[in-house]
Amino acid sequence: MRIVPALLLVCAVGTLARAQDKWEISGVGGASFYRDLRATANNPSRAAKVGFFEGIAAGAVVAQTGGGHWGGEFRYLFQTSNMRLRGADGTTGGADFAAQSHAFHYDVLLYATPRDARVRPYVAGGPGLKVYQATGAERAFQPLGTIVIFSRENELKFMASAGAGVKVRVGRNALVRLDIRDYVTGIPKNFTAFPGARLSGQFHNFVATGGIGIVF
Secondary structure (H helix, E strand, C coil): CCHHHHHHHHHHHHHHCCCCCEEEEEEEEEEEEECCEEEECCCCCCEEEEEECCEEEEEEEEEEECCCCEEEEEEEEEEECCEEEEECCCCCCCEEECEEEEEEEEEEEEECCCCCCCEEEEEEEEEEEEEEEECCCCCCCCCCCCCEEECCCEEEEEEEEEEEEEEEECCCCEEEEEEEEEEEECCCCCEEECCCCEECCCEEEEEEEEEEEEEC
């Protein structure tokens, strides 16, 4: 885990050393949703779906583009997505818990068109870190608490980012951008399996954003 921040720093410093490259600073905002995981207890009839509600996302991007089809960008994203626990059918019973997160990642971008093109579709991927923060109030009794229990924890998780997007120049030094990312992490300690229950898998967090930026 200590290696990841160092790798992100090396990537950022490496791009700063290339003075001939162009830079972009953008603000982005959009929507976030997660794929639920399934939790099961020893009793086969006891199961639940664990995940997060749909939420909002906002952040900033600092991007660097060389003369060819390659580039890179560092992104910070804040999300408000409350935790949820539902019955096996996804609707009955359940509990909610206030939560938010902070994601930091560096992506390598492969563009379909050269730097001077007005429209630049791309694919992206890279490593990052995500901080899960549970801000709700813990309760002595929680529905479906014999399967999964919410806990007020802050946890840093390694994150993998993958996605695609498009940038469109709207002036000499301005652009608009649309992106979609899949942020993959392990399960944070905010979700604790009750003794005898099992919770496994990875969270896939899909985030769609749009934004405006300046190029210099």
